[in-house]
Amino acid sequence: MTRDQIVAPADCQTMADIRAGIDELDRQIVSRLAERMRYIEAAARVKPTRDTVRDEARKADVIAKAKAAARAGGLDDRLVGDLYELLVERSIAHEFVKFDAR
Template sequence: MSADGLHHPQIVAVDARVDPAACRSMVEVRQGVDALDRALVALLAERQRYMDAAARIKPDRGAVHDDARIEDVVAKVLASAEAHHLSPAIAEPVWRTLIDRSIAHEFSVYDRTRS
């Protein structure tokens, strides 16, 4: 939270990189991928902090795994993927794995903070 008492989302800056359509060498492609990977790690770390908050807030362990929420998240991701021209063959398995690992992390945090 900032000094004004409001939560301002963290903006993850992506290093300067060549647009993929303008890449002329594998060096440019790899630099772009590496820059995006750094940004993705920062975003995933922030997402993990929300899982930490969920583990702190949820009233019981049974609330950690929520099938309806999983399907809601996947549906939203697939809609966003389509809008951004990301293949659903990439988006869906990546997010299902992310959700699975996030739930495992949340269980771990939940158990550690309540024992």
Template sequence: MEPELCRTMKEVRLGVDAADAALIALLARRFGYMRAAARIKQDRDAVRDEDRKQAVTDAAVEAARVQGVPADLVARLWEDLVETSIAYEDREWARIRG
């Protein structure tokens, strides 16, 4: 159900739960790409790429603006998402290379 059609909190909560499940599935895919990056990158220093981090965040903020989502909140969320992804990739890099 689209948010605009919700008439009860039960409907809202069902929608939020469905959106959360979809987000987790997307995060699993994103983390899969982080595992791939850890496998491909030969140098641990390549795990952190500040230029790429900024480009990813800028793209998310612009997409948020287009969708009418508060860009400042998306910027905060993406900062956490990208930093968490970097930490995961670093952990995977170390695991792969022992």
């Protein structure tokens, strides 16, 4: 099934329709995560000192914004909060690696 053949969730009639939609969304999510990590790498390149890599206020802000977006989209904000906690922590770890390599 191609992207233009993806069926909207409300119109799915078969598990094949559902799985194709989920698979396409997963490809898009991973692509966006890769793009997000390139921004993390840019941050590692431009931050002046290693102690600026971890920014707890920024972390809290990112998670709060993600949870607000979840609520606005009718999604469980606890799920999104948990996912973003992991995403941000892994992003910080990656940024430390890139910072230390420069």
